Amino acid sequence: MADEKLIRTENLVKIFPMGSSKVTALNRVTLSFQAGEFAGLVGPSGSGKTTFLNIVGTLDAPSSGSAFVLGRTVEGLSHREAAWLRNRSIGFIFQTFNLLPVYTAYENVEFPLLLLKTPAAQRRKMVMDALDWVGLADRARSRPAQLSGGESQRVAIARAMVKKPPLLLADEPTANLDAENSHHILQTMEKLNRQLATSFLFATHDEKVIGYLRRKITLVDGRVAGDENCRARGAEGTEPC
Amino acid sequence: MIRFLYLGLWRDRSRSLFPLLTVVFGVMLTVVMFTWIKGFEVGFLATSARLGSGHVSVMSRAYADERDQLPNDAALAGAAGIMERLRRDFPLFSWTPRIHFAGLLDVPDEKGETRAQGPAGGLAVDLFSPGSPEPAILDLEPALVRGALPRRAGEILLADEFAANLGIAPGASVTLIAGTMHGGMATANFTVAGTFRFGAPAMDRGMMIVDLADARTVLDMDDAAGEITGFFRAGFYDREQAETEAQRFNDLFAASQDPFAPRMETLIAMSGMSQMLGWMDAMLGIIVVVFLAAMFIVLWNTGLMGNIRRYGEIGVRLAMGETKGRVYRAMIAEAAVVGLAGSLIGTALGLALALYVQEHGLDFSAMMRNASMLMSTKLHTHVTGTAYFIGFVPGLAATVLGAATAGRAIYKRQTSRLLKELET
Numbered sequence: 001m002a003d004e005k006l007i008r009t010e011n012l013v014k015i016f017p018m019g020s021s022k023v024t025a026l027n028r029v030t031l032s033f034q035a036g037e038f039a040g041l042v043g044p045s046g047s048g049k050t051t052f053l054n055i056v057g058t059l060d061a062p063s064s065g066s067a068f069v070l071g072r073t074v075e076g077l078s079h080r081e082a083a084w085l086r087n088r089s090i091g092f093i094f095q096t097f098n099l100l101p102v103y104t105a106y107e108n109v110e111f112p113l114l115l116l117k118t119p120a121a122q123r124r125k126m127v128m129d130a131l132d133w134v135g136l137a138d139r140a141r142s143r144p145a146q147l148s149g150g151e152s153q154r155v156a157i158a159r160a161m162v163k164k165p166p167l168l169l170a171d172e173p174t175a176n177l178d179a180e181n182s183h184h185i186l187q188t189m190e191k192l193n194r195q196l197a198t199s200f201l202f203a204t205h206d207e208k209v210i211g212y213l214r215r216k217i218t219l220v221d222g223r224v225a226g227d228e229n230c231r232a233r234g235a236e237g238t239e240p241c
Numbered sequence: 242m243i244r245f246l247y248l249g250l251w252r253d254r255s256r257s258l259f260p261l262l263t264v265v266f267g268v269m270l271t272v273v274m275f276t277w278i279k280g281f282e283v284g285f286l287a288t289s290a291r292l293g294s295g296h297v298s299v300m301s302r303a304y305a306d307e308r309d310q311l312p313n314d315a316a317l318a319g320a321a322g323i324m325e326r327l328r329r330d331f332p333l334f335s336w337t338p339r340i341h342f343a344g345l346l347d348v349p350d351e352k353g354e355t356r357a358q359g360p361a362g363g364l365a366v367d368l369f370s371p372g373s374p375e376p377a378i379l380d381l382e383p384a385l386v387r388g389a390l391p392r393r394a395g396e397i398l399l400a401d402e403f404a405a406n407l408g409i410a411p412g413a414s415v416t417l418i419a420g421t422m423h424g425g426m427a428t429a430n431f432t433v434a435g436t437f438r439f440g441a442p443a444m445d446r447g448m449m450i451v452d453l454a455d456a457r458t459v460l461d462m463d464d465a466a467g468e469i470t471g472f473f474r475a476g477f478y479d480r481e482q483a484e485t486e487a488q489r490f491n492d493l494f495a496a497s498q499d500p501f502a503p504r505m506e507t508l509i510a511m512s513g514m515s516q517m518l519g520w521m522d523a524m525l526g527i528i529v530v531v532f533l534a535a536m537f538i539v540l541w542n543t544g545l546m547g548n549i550r551r552y553g554e555i556g557v558r559l560a561m562g563e564t565k566g567r568v569y570r571a572m573i574a575e576a577a578v579v580g581l582a583g584s585l586i587g588t589a590l591g592l593a594l595a596l597y598v599q600e601h602g603l604d605f606s607a608m609m610r611n612a613s614m615l616m617s618t619k620l621h622t623h624v625t626g627t628a629y630f631i632g633f634v635p636g637l638a639a640t641v642l643g644a645a646t647a648g649r650a651i652y653k654r655q656t657s658r659l660l661k662e663l664e665t
Contacts (some may be wrong), residue, residue, distance in 0.1 A: 059560065060657035080564055083654070087562025098557045105243070112561055114242050153382040159561075 006167060006199050007033040008088050011065035013050050014222075025051040027222040028065065033201065035166060038193045039215035040202035048222040049203035050171055056201065057090055057169045058082035070166060087115050091198075092161030093170040099144040099151040105155045106140040107130065111160050116163060130162035131155075133195075150181030155190060161192055170202045174209055186212045189207055246575055251411060255550065255644070260543050261583045264636045267536040268587025272634035273506025274528050276595035276622035282521050283623040286478050291378055292364070292444050296333060296478050296508050297487055299323060303499040304467060308511065312424050313339045313460060313467055315501065320466040321501055327469060335374045335472030340365035340456045341467050342420030345429075346449065348407050359409045361417070364387065364450045365456030369394075378472060379394055379450075380472050381437065388435025392467040398450040401436035409434050417449075421461035429459040430664025440619055471505075483507040529635055536639035537646075544576070544647025555651060560659045565651050573641060584633040591632055596620040614632060 014026040026048045033039060053202040054060040054065050058074055059082070070089050077085065081232040084111050085091075091112075099108045113123045131137045134154035144152055155174065160168055170189070173180035190212055190217050202209055210216060218226035242495040259390060289298050300308070317323060320338050329501045332487025344364040350356040367373040368391055370438035376382075381390055386401040399407075399415075409415065413433045421427045431451070438445050457463055490505040508536040509515045548555065560569055 004465075054657055054659075057560075059659055078655075083559070083562045083564045085562070087246055088562065090562075092560050094557075094560075100554050100557065102249055110560075114245060115561065115563055130660065209497070 001214060003175055005032045005068070006035045006037070006070065007031070007201070008068045009052075009065065010067075011054070012052075012055065012067055013063050013064040014048070014055065014060070015063045025222050026055075026062070029219075029222070029224055031217060031224065031227070033199060035199055036193070036197045037199045037201070038190065038213060039189075039200070039217065040078045040213040041217050041219055042205055042210055043219040043225070043234045044205065044213050046221075047219040049219055052219070052221075053169050053171055053201065053203050056167075057092065058085050072199060075079055086164070087112070089167060091163070091165040091168040093153070093160050093168065093173045094171040097144070097149070097156045097176070099147075099152055100161070101144050104141050104143055105136060105147065108144070109158045109224055110153055112159060112163050126160075126162055130158040133161065133192060134158045144239050148181075150184055153185050155187060155193070157185065161196070161198065164196055165198060167199050167201065169205075170200060172204055172206065174204070174206050175203065179208065182206070197219070201226055242571075246571060250575055250578060256547055257579055260540055260576070260579045260640065261586075263536060263539050263543065263586040264580055264583025264640055265590065267532050267539075267639070268584050268632035268636035269591040271328035271529060271532045271635065272588055272591025272628055273594055273622070274532075275525060275631045276591075276599070276624050276628050277620075278521055278525055278528070279625055279628070280622035281620060282601065283477075284621055285517075286514075288439075288441055289514070290472065290478060291380070292439060292441060294339070294468055294506075294511055295334075295337075295401060296407065296473050296506070297471040297483050297505055298468065298508075298511065299327065299469040299471070299490070299503050299505045303500045303506045303656075305504050305506055307329060307525055311343055311467065313340065313420075314424060316340070316422055316462055316467045317466050317469065317503060317561055318501070320469060323471055325600065327471065331471065331490065333474060333482065333486060335474055336469055336471050337367055337374050337378070338453060338469045340453065340460065340462060340465075342419055342456065342460060344417050346403075346407070347416040347418060349414065350417060351405075352511055356407070359403065359407055361403070363417070363419070363451055363456070364448060365451045365453045367454075368450075368452040369454070373470070381450075384434045384437040384439050386438050388433065391434040391450075394452060395431055395453055396439050396453075397431040397454075399433050400433050400445045400446050400448045401438045403449070404433065404436045409433060417459065419460060420661075423464060423492070425461065427459050427461065429455070431455070476630035477613055478508055480507075480509060481600045483509075529631060530661055532632075533635040534640050536636065537643050540576070540640050540643030541646050542643075544572070544644045545650070546570075548647055548650050552654045555654065556659045559654060559656055565654070569648050569651050572651070573644050576640045576644030577637070581639040582637035583640065587636055588633045592624060592628060594625050594627060595622040600625055 009029055009031050012026050012029040013024070013122045016023045016025055029052065041052055041136060043049055054067050055062055055074055058069065058077055068086065072085055084192060096138060100111065106127055109127045113126060118126065128137060131140055134157050135155055136151060136158065139147065147155065177185060186209060189200055192198055202213065204210065213230055215229050219222060251400060298405050299317070300319050301315050304312055307315065324336055324338065342365065344361055344363060345358055347355050348357040364377040366379065370377060405412065405604040415431055415433060417429050417431060419427045432630040437450070457465065484507055487505040487507050494502045494504070509518055555568055559565065599622045604619050
């Protein structure tokens with residue numbers, strides 16, 4: 001079913017079996033996101049942030065309710081269709097960077113384009129553009145072991161952004177970075193959000209990340225406890241998150 | 242994507258080098274073991290044919306039934322006529338009559354009294370007739386240790402070890418005491434012209450080589466022969482051809498009830514060789530299966546360890562939208578590259594080693610002193626067409642199967658757990 005929203009969930013429920021009992025990770029969560037948002041799910045551990053990202057990232061299906069992502073109903077996707085949607089339209093940024101260690105920064109960024117069978121010449125340009133966005137064009141030949149934590153995360157951002165996906169999901173992207181690198185990374189993401197109109201959805205409880213959000217959704221025990229629009233940094237109007 | 246696969250293999254030695262070395266070693270060992278057993282088989286057949294009863298042998302039915310006891314009383318009479326027929330109707334072979342006999346060799350002192358004595362096995366072959374193939378078949382010249390080859394009637398060759406045990410040297414006189422074809426006692430004096438060593442313990446312990454005419458005179462076997470041996474003119478034993486020719490010959494006498502009618506036996510049908518060759522073929526099969534199984538288990542384990550080590554990488558690839566099937570196929574493609582390279586290198590190294598040993602041989606004389614089989618103490622490998630793929634195919638198959646089995650774990654990954662798993 002097509003949808004004008006980038007993401008829309010209705011009464012989303014996710015229940016995990018835990019031995020003989022069950023744990024409700026998401027409890028009737030109804031949310032929607034427009035294209036170009038820079039939003040974050042915040043809340044304590046176990047509040048359902050990652051579970052929500054899993055479902056909108058097509059890595060998991062809801063127990064009940066519906067999730068529409070980029071015009072597709074998540075619960076109706078096969079493994080192959082879900083992979084195809086992630087491949088074309090969703091970028092992931094992980095807490096621990098997860099670069100492929102035997103490949104250079106260039107090759108790590110190139111990998112999603114290989115899956116998309118992008119022609120070589122176009123691929124080269126897209127990879128160098130992506131590395132340029134994150135300020136690492138000169139480190140293209142470096143292997144992950146030769147990069148700092150901040151540089152590794154910037155390469156991971158370039159890898160997630162290289163195919164210019166409409167949606168980027170970031171799970172605790174600054175958890176392994178110091179304050180300076182965290183701000184650098186967040187500024188880079190913010191810039192890409194503005195320049196490429198990519199929607200960013202974070203799962204975080206890092207105050208530094210929260211300070212950059214323009215929308216903050218608070219989850220507690222799998223329920224939406226708050227959903228507020230915030231003032232963008234340096235902008236006038238609403239309160240900062 | 243192929244470049245990506247290649248780069249991963251090249252840079253990550255633990256995903257390529259260890260499996261590669263396993264395959265190289267396994268394939269090389271399979272090739273060497275195969276050529277070794279083939280070499281043993283071929284050497285055994287060649288020596289048995291050369292020093293025993295040829296590639297095929299014609300003898301009387303009665304002789305064939307008791308062949309182990311060298312029953313010369315059942316020898317073929319009218320050997321010249323049979324020889325002529327064989328040369329005409331069975332031209333694939335070079336035919337030559339032989340007599341195997343046993344007796345007692347007595348060494349007299351200067352007074353004519355027995356100084357030393359020992360049981361002797363005798364092989365009578367045509368040493369002197371012009372055109373006789375025997376000197377070439379037996380390859381006597383290189384086997385000569387002391388003295389010279391017999392040049393006239395009454396001269397014999399003695400196994401060097403036998404001569405040493407009897408305490409005699411070339412030029413010595415010896416007396417053979419044996420039984421005639423008709424059951425009488427035969428004695429004859431011979432001069433030892435030289436001593437030989439074939440490198441076949443069964444021959445080298447107590448054998449004497451006598452000219453056929455001398456043996457016929459002594460054993461009262463005029464125009465008779467224990468066996469008429471045939472050697473493929475091509476030089477090597479062809480099992481199927483030998484069986485076909487033997488069947489063709491035996492069909493000619495199928496209607497005869499005469500126990501002394503001639504019968505053609507093939508090399509492997511004699512002395513239980515068929516069973517032994519069957520055993521060798523079975524051993525070859527077992528060796529290939531054992532190596533395949535061992536390599537499969539090692540490579541499966543390597544694949545499992547690789548999956549654990551590359552858990553994060555596989556997770557990221559799945560998260561980025563690569564399908565499980567595609568990741569699985571990529572793992573198998575990596576294994577196929579490693580298996581192909583390992584099998585090629587292993588086959589090349591195995592063949593190189595096998596060809597070297599085929600050319601130079603390995604001397605096992607110290608270990609074969611008491612061997613009773615007619616085979617050389619210098620063992621050679623034998624490289625056949627099969628050796629080129631006997632290790633290659635299992636090497637490639639084991640690598641791919643190992644990766645395919647280990648890679649099934651990819652299908653058990655739950656994408657719903659990827660984000661959690663990739664946090665650590």
